[in-house]
Amino acid sequence: xxxxxxxxxxxxxxxxxxxxxxxxxxxxxxxxxxxxxxxxxxxxxxxxxxxxxxxxxxxxxxxxxxxxxxxxxxxxxxxxxxxxxxxxxxxxxxxxxxxxxxxxxxxxxxxxxxxxxxxxxxxxxxxxxxxxxxxxxxxxxxxxxxxxxxxxxxxxxxxxxxxxxxxxxxxxxxxxxxxxxxxxxxxxxxxxxxxxxxxxxxxxxxxxxxxxxxxxxxxxxxxxxxxxxxxxxxxxxxxxxxxxxxxxxxxxxxxxxxxxxxxxxxxxxxxxxxxxxxxxxxxxxxxxxxxxxxxxxxxxxxxxxxxxxxxxxxxxxxxxxxxxxxxxxxxxxxxxxxxxxxxxxxxxxxxxxxxxxxxxxx
Ligand code: ATP
Numbered sequence: 001x002x003x004x005x006x007x008x009x010x011x012x013x014x015x016x017x018x019x020x021x022x023x024x025x026x027x028x029x030x031x032x033x034x035x036x037x038x039x040x041x042x043x044x045x046x047x048x049x050x051x052x053x054x055x056x057x058x059x060x061x062x063x064x065x066x067x068x069x070x071x072x073x074x075x076x077x078x079x080x081x082x083x084x085x086x087x088x089x090x091x092x093x094x095x096x097x098x099x100x101x102x103x104x105x106x107x108x109x110x111x112x113x114x115x116x117x118x119x120x121x122x123x124x125x126x127x128x129x130x131x132x133x134x135x136x137x138x139x140x141x142x143x144x145x146x147x148x149x150x151x152x153x154x155x156x157x158x159x160x161x162x163x164x165x166x167x168x169x170x171x172x173x174x175x176x177x178x179x180x181x182x183x184x185x186x187x188x189x190x191x192x193x194x195x196x197x198x199x200x201x202x203x204x205x206x207x208x209x210x211x212x213x214x215x216x217x218x219x220x221x222x223x224x225x226x227x228x229x230x231x232x233x234x235x236x237x238x239x240x241x242x243x244x245x246x247x248x249x250x251x252x253x254x255x256x257x258x259x260x261x262x263x264x265x266x267x268x269x270x271x272x273x274x275x276x277x278x279x280x281x282x283x284x285x286x287x288x289x290x291x292x293x294x295x296x297x298x299x300x301x302x303x304x305x306x307x308x309x310x311x312x313x314x315x316x317x318x319x320x321x322x323x324x325x326x327x328x329x330x331x332x333x334x335x336x337x338x339x340x341x342x343x344x345x346x347x348x349x350x351x352x353x354x355x356x357x358x359x360x361x362x
Contacts, residue, residue, distance in 0.1 A: 002155035009060035038209030286347035
């Protein structure tokens with residue numbers, strides 16, 4: 001069992017500086033693949049280093065597999081780490097690199113042979129064991145780093161942006177391989193990235209961080225579909241969630257929201273904000289579009305047409321506001337064209353003035 005319990009962890013690097021990690025609580029289940037996602041400087045790496053024991057927290061506790069490791073040095077935590085820079089030894093062969101940690105632990109020669117071969121097979125480097133890092137591609141070097149970590153059979157695998165030095169195609173390929181590998185190993189894994197596509201595609205769950213705090217934890221598609229705040233909705237998704245400003249109007253016991261001249265029924269939670277402003281969030285793929293006038297739609301105008309292959313990405317203006325929508329590539333779109341749009345009612349997400357989601361609840 002190697003679940004992870006992080007309780008109220010705080011880390012400040014220097015006096016007078018804002019905490020890099022502020023009172024974070026997080027539970028990672030045994031065998032789970034958890035992704036820490038957030039913009040640069042939000043504290044992801046610091047949280048990972050706290051877990052690894054490379055930083056000491058100001059306060060809070062960390063337990064791995066039920067054992068409090070807060071005061072244990074890194075080598076006693078049963079963790080292995082893979083970094084963005086592969087940090088493999090250039091003067092050692094692939095075999096020696098992968099087996100290095102085992103040699104340090106005085107594991108027997110025959111066991112090293114067996115475990116290194118097994119780890120190398122898992123990352124598809126079985127035929128490269130005698131090569132040196134200079135004779136490998138970037139993707140192969142990163143596989144050496146992954147093999148070096150998994151050969152230690154850690155209770156917890158920590159990865160800090162391991163794909164970010166690879167080119168786009170290699171990233172895509174290695175991402176899928178990594179997902180398969182981690183699923184096979186069934187090792188509790190925490191993976192840091194600022195790349196939301198990576199987070200969506202890899203994680204069993206995602207913890208979205210901002211300014212040292214975790215804002216939302218959930219399964220990738222839940223976080224995508226029901227962002228807890230406008231920040232999360234704007235950070236996850238390509239394009240990001242659209243946000244439209246609207247005013248809540250209450251008359252004769254009926255509450256509506258005026259969105260681009262089109263009154264929308266407001267959910268109960270929004271009624272409490274009557275007279276105030278709300279932000280309506282809607283994903284680009286959840287807006288229906290017509291090339292002619294339609295009843296009960298909003299008039300809009302196409303500004304930019306971007307073909308993406310299967311879809312067209314349209315930037316459209318609705319009154320003074322702008323939004324992006326995705327439609328099929330056979331839609332007869334051209335710039336300046338008047339169109340009619342209608343957000344799918346069940347896909348509307350409602351946020352208060354502070355950017356917190358008020359509806360749907362939960
Ligand atoms: P990135 O994606 O850019 O790596 P991150 O989310 O991993 O960012 P951290 O590296 O954890 O963020 O940094 C969080 C905050 O702590 C930042 O404001 C950073 O400047 C600060 N910080 C990180 N390491 C140190 C350090 N050794 N000394 C002082 N401040 C630090």
